[in-house]
Amino acid sequence: MRLRTSAAVSWIDPEGKDRTILIDASPDLRQQVLRAGIRRCDGIFFTHNHVDHTFGLDEVRRFNVVQRTPIDIWAEPHTLEHLERVYRHIFAREHNVNDSFIAELQTHSVDPGTVVDLHGLRIESLRMNHGNLPILGYRIEAEGESDSPLPLAWCTDVSEIPDATKARLADLETLFLDMLREKPHKTHLNIGDAVREARAIGASRTWFIHMAHQIRHAEVDATLPDGMALAWDGLTIEGSTSP
Ligand SMILES: [Zn+2]
Numbered sequence: 353m354r355l356r357t358s359a360a361v362s363w364i365d366p367e368g369k370d371r372t373i374l375i376d377a378s379p380d381l382r383q384q385v386l387r388a389g390i391r392r393c394d395g396i397f398f399t400h401n402h403v404d405h406t407f408g409l410d411e412v413r414r415f416n417v418v419q420r421t422p423i424d425i426w427a428e429p430h431t432l433e434h435l436e437r438v439y440r441h442i443f444a445r446e447h448n449v450n451d452s453f454i455a456e457l458q459t460h461s462v463d464p465g466t467v468v469d470l471h472g473l474r475i476e477s478l479r480m481n482h483g484n485l486p487i488l489g490y491r492i493e494a495e496g497e498s499d500s501p502l503p504l505a506w507c508t509d510v511s512e513i514p515d516a517t518k519a520r521l522a523d524l525e526t527l528f529l530d531m532l533r534e535k536p537h538k539t540h541l542n543i544g545d546a547v548r549e550a551r552a553i554g555a556s557r558t559w560f561i562h563m564a565h566q567i568r569h570a571e572v573d574a575t576l577p578d579g580m581a582l583a584w585d586g587l588t589i590e591g592s593t594s595p
């Protein structure tokens with residue numbers, strides 16, 4: 353069984369404090385966070401407004417209680433509009449009949465090219481095309497890292513990568529790239545497209561993500577070129593991990 357696609361990035365900041373950010377908030381967020389033992393949330397970066405990437409947002413309220421701070425979220429304007437409409441009880445809490453236990457969030461708007469410096473990490477928004485829907489991928493790097501998976505890029509739900517974005521994917525240590533299924537799809541890369549794009553990007557290691565259940569892990573994984581592999585639920589990548 354595969355849960356919906358999302359990721360957590362954990363690091364130690366320059367003051368020695370543990371930090372974790374999430375990329376998207378899947379409907380399986382609660383289960384994923386418990387399973388991974390994630391104890392805090394220093395922010396969420398959204399790629400786009402589809403339900404499989406946003407319907408876990410309600411669950412972060414527990415982090416508010418533990419941390420006693422609002423949680424920052426970053427997304428582009430059309431994604432923020434969607435979140436504010438769907439989560440009206442969070443973003444327009446004054447209309448709630450009872451002021452009950454809900455997430456406390458601080459929104460930040462980003463556009464392609466926006467760089468967010470967060471506790472020693474640099475997170476750059478990149479334009480991706482998900483069929484006709486323009487969405488974001490993220491490039492993440494840190495100063496002075498040597499033996500680490502950085503710079504890395506998270507490119508989920510993509511059918512076409514614009515040239516300007518490709519230029520920002522040139523020197524990656526780790527690439528996460530959409531690979532939905534074998535048959536072509538209007539809004540996602542299929543196996544052939546994904547391998548071709550990954551080759552052109554040329555990251556040291558590529559992990560494919562967002563696979564549909566038609567992709568049988570062992571079967572497809574065995575056919576992939578060196579340095580490329582299918583990711584799996586619970587995959588953890590540290591400095592020395594490679595496909
Ligand atoms: Zn999508």
Ligand SMILES: [Zn+2]
Nearest residue numbers: 402404405509
């Ligand atoms: Zn998706």
